[in-house]
Amino acid sequence: MTAAPAGQPFRQVALIGVGLIGSSMALAMRRFGLAERVVGCARSAETRAKALELGLCDEMFEDPAAAVSECDLVVLATPVGAYAAVAEAMQRSLAAGAIVTDVGSVKQAAIRDVGPFVPEGVHFVPGHPIAGTEQSGPEAGFAELFEQRYCLLTPPPGTDAEAVERVAWLWRSMGSTVDVLEPGHHDQVLAITSHLPHLIAYTIVHTAMGLEESTKQEAIKYSAGGFRDFTRIAASDPVMWRDVFLNNRESVLEMLQRFSEDLTALQRAIRWGEGEVLEDLFSRTREARRGVIEQHQAGSFDPREPKT
Amino acid sequence: MTAAPAGQPFRQVALIGVGLIGSSMALAMRRFGLAERVVGCARSAETRAKALELGLCDEMFEDPAAAVSECDLVVLATPVGAYAAVAEAMQRSLAAGAIVTDVGSVKQAAIRDVGPFVPEGVHFVPGHPIAGTEQSGPEAGFAELFEQRYCLLTPPPGTDAEAVERVAWLWRSMGSTVDVLEPGHHDQVLAITSHLPHLIAYTIVHTAMGLEESTKQEAIKYSAGGFRDFTRIAASDPVMWRDVFLNNRESVLEMLQRFSEDLTALQRAIRWGEGEVLEDLFSRTREARRGVIEQHQAGSFDPREPKT
Ligand SMILES: NC(=O)c1ccc[n+]([C@@H]2O[C@H](COP(=O)([O-])OP(=O)(O)OC[C@H]3O[C@@H](n4cnc5c(N)ncnc54)[C@H](OP(=O)(O)O)[C@@H]3O)[C@@H](O)[C@H]2O)c1
Ligand SMILES: NC(=O)c1ccc[n+]([C@@H]2O[C@H](COP(=O)([O-])OP(=O)(O)OC[C@H]3O[C@@H](n4cnc5c(N)ncnc54)[C@H](OP(=O)(O)O)[C@@H]3O)[C@@H](O)[C@H]2O)c1
CATH class of the missing domain: 3.40.50.720 (NAD(P)-binding Rossmann-like Domain)
Known part of the structure; x- marks a missing residue:
């Protein structure tokens, strides 16, 4: 043929x-x-x-x-x-x-x-x-x-x-x-744009689900403050994601290492009450959102419930 | 009056x-x-x-x-x-x-x-x-x-x-x-459902923006794999969030500690190729999403671009 x-x-x-x-x-x-x-x-x-x-x-x-x-x-x-x-x-x-x-x-x-x-x-x-x-x-x-x-x-x-x-x-x-x-470059870029976000979302939902029963129920009730977005991502297929992490181990671990360092720095800024460090960092991330919107990759999130 | x-x-x-x-x-x-x-x-x-x-x-x-x-x-x-x-x-x-x-x-x-x-x-x-x-x-x-x-x-x-x-x-x-x-309980619950998710989103966007210029641009272009949701959350007001972290320090640091432990465990499972650990954990987080939807707190996300 x-x-x-x-x-x-x-x-x-x-x-x-x-x-x-x-x-x-x-x-x-x-x-x-x-x-x-x-x-x-x-x-x-x-x-x-x-x-x-x-x-x-x-x-x-x-x-x-x-x-x-x-x-x-x-x-x-x-x-x-x-x-x-x-x-x-x-x-x-x-x-x-x-x-x-x-x-x-x-x-x-x-x-x-x-x-x-x-x-x-x-x-x-x-x-x-x-x-x-x-x-x-x-x-x-x-x-x-x-x-x-x-x-x-x-x-x-x-x-x-x-x-x-x-x-x-x-x-x-x-x-x-x-x-x-190039395949290796693909795996690196996707490690930060997709694999790490999923790993983090799974983790934070897991952390919340590990709290005592009443707090866990409240976490779900009061999820509209941010948590709900993480539950959506963490509802993705477990087998697909297992396979992603098993098969992109190196790039994921490398990005996770960078992320952990950045998180430790922020943790320290919170512990020591360094307001300017926080404000400065929180201001710089807005640029990324503008890029995503300009590139028409944002999708559309409506904070309201779907009309039934 | x-x-x-x-x-x-x-x-x-x-x-x-x-x-x-x-x-x-x-x-x-x-x-x-x-x-x-x-x-x-x-x-x-x-x-x-x-x-x-x-x-x-x-x-x-x-x-x-x-x-x-x-x-x-x-x-x-x-x-x-x-x-x-x-x-x-x-x-x-x-x-x-x-x-x-x-x-x-x-x-x-x-x-x-x-x-x-x-x-x-x-x-x-x-x-x-x-x-x-x-x-x-x-x-x-x-x-x-x-x-x-x-x-x-x-x-x-x-x-x-x-x-x-x-x-x-x-x-x-x-x-x-x-x-x-009770106010203290509020601050604890919100630390996990809102404050930590925002902190994590800010961090991951920050990590991506710290990569070399070409990778950073690709992270934005190819953001539909998960990153875009984090850029949305990390576009929130910097002063508001600075004040949240400065004023809920203890609860945020406590939840961050739990999160870091859970993340370390997942990191180890990836490093050692423990597929069942990953699949099992990724399966259990789906329950939280069901709860959020049942409680009508999910909002509505449409992966498509808004019609212009
Ligand atoms: N989901 C996403 O957002 C996304 C985005 C981009 C790329 N991907 C990639 O696309 C691929 C598919 O993802 P998906 O989300 O479409 O998965 P999915 O909805 O879970 O569907 C997987 C399909 O593969 C079949 N399958 C599973 N294991 C199989 C096996 N061992 N032999 C033969 N068939 C098997 C399943 O059949 P049964 O139903 O009979 O089990 C099912 O039809 C994955 O490699 C994923 O990495 C996913
Ligand atoms: N955003 C959310 O998703 C959300 C959800 C629940 C609760 N909250 C809480 O709601 C409060 C407001 O948040 P927001 O999102 O509405 O904020 P925002 O959109 O940034 O607006 C803040 C308002 O406060 C004014 N303001 C700021 N600093 C001031 C000062 N030192 N003295 C007098 N006025 C001042 C601003 O005036 P100018 O414009 O003149 O500067 C502006 O009108 C915060 O405490 C936040 O924690 C926010």
Whole structure:
């Protein structure tokens, strides 16, 4: 099988994993006519049934090898810890000329785990859409998830340029801006912008949940003062995040070290009542928010409850 | 002057400070007919002009003493660090029978700083609406800010019960649920639900802004993976937050200590690749989110950009 030509829809796409990201891709690919056929693969019968019921996929498979055999594009959209097993399972079924890509939140580990199983004549283009929510599963997806968001591609040296361009075209067609990054650099940047924020949010919610029962209940009742935002982030999928931390250990530990040093400095300023140090630091962080808003990456938070 | 009877609008309310909270109260009091007249006090001519232009207040004063003299309710809505000076300034002008309340984020310090200046026959009812945004200034307010939110009152022993009930009535009339807490307990609960989250958000944004220039720019571009939520929280008013940390030092340092211990444990689990420890902890924090949603304190976050 040869891939469909540039700018043409893929003939058949396999989504390995149909959770938040996989289902959002299915919806966006259908909306924008980017694939003639979309098939999927999930472990559980429940997810497979749901994906069919929601019209996300034309056909669902339990076995990755069966899912990919007729496809010109395969998208790995499982937690990163499942990559090696999935890649090994589908290895012999991949069609010549097919492109394999992924959406995993860490990229060096993706290359390490998938690379060895990619046969000659198949192209692996690692990718990561910087878009998400705290929801997971096939019902969580929506077609606009990738609009106005960045998608990072991290092809190792020597990756087929045409394959990279095909994957870039897919993401652009779903509304994203595509940037190419070196995999190690990706993992470092994401350690500070995504992995550490999640780690911290999980920790602070954990700390609150460790307080005595009555205080813990009050923490939830009176959460509108800031805590609620952390509970949202800390409601993200436990397996996905376990795999992120296990697979981006070095960068996460490095950023955590810097963070801890900065926190210690602030702690000292509080202990010694150094008002100017606090005010000065709190003033400088506003710049970052202006940047996020200017870059249209802020999303929209409404402090009011959703109207029911 | 005697206060208006229970369930009746206040005759004249003075808002000392017309920022996010003061302006939201002005709008809510007007919408629900809770005050016959609202006057305000702010340091800057700019804020005073703005408050009149927006119709928040009927009259604006520079001098707190002038603002409060005809009022049956005075609301302190400046940063907590200004309380002692403001309370001293208005001390001699307070009308007999008037109620003084406040909205400050720390309550033991509010009682310490305001209490000594409250004359015989005037009632001080410390309060704190658990509602806010990262915005500040007179233009940031909106009448619905307090709807479906808690307002905590922390009257010291011996506070006039009728005065407490009048203030509770005001908050209920603006849409809040009123709970009464012991001031020290308030400061502890808020240390974990609001003060520590803000401190952590400021720190992580600060850490990212300390990275080399190109990485820093990427952190902003690729902020949709979690960082953007922290930039929002870290865009809060620097003076307000300086005053919170200077005035709730002990509780904040205690919660920070617990948080640091929990973070160290997670750091160790990452370093040693203890997947079950991570997954288990990440699973248990979801319970908190369910609680926040069930209690209708979640607000609404839409990952998409606001439509322009
Ligand atoms: N969530 C985000 O915000 C976000 C953002 C960017 C990138 N990512 C990355 O996207 C990937 C998917 O995340 P998600 O949020 O979409 O996850 P999700 O909603 O939890 O869905 C995961 C999917 O993968 C399947 N799966 C899990 N383990 C598997 C295995 N061992 N073999 C085969 N299939 C397996 C699941 O099937 P069952 O339902 O049958 O178990 C499910 O369909 C992850 O690598 C994550 O790092 C996530
Ligand atoms: N923001 C929140 O989310 C939130 C939530 C709950 C409680 N609170 C508490 O509410 C209070 C006000 O917060 P905010 O967010 O409304 O603040 P803000 O928007 O920054 O407004 C502060 C107001 O106080 C005035 N002010 C400042 N220093 C003063 C001084 N020394 N003397 C007289 N007036 C002074 C300011 O006048 P100028 O404009 O003229 O300087 C301004 O009108 C704080 O105690 C805070 O802890 C805040």
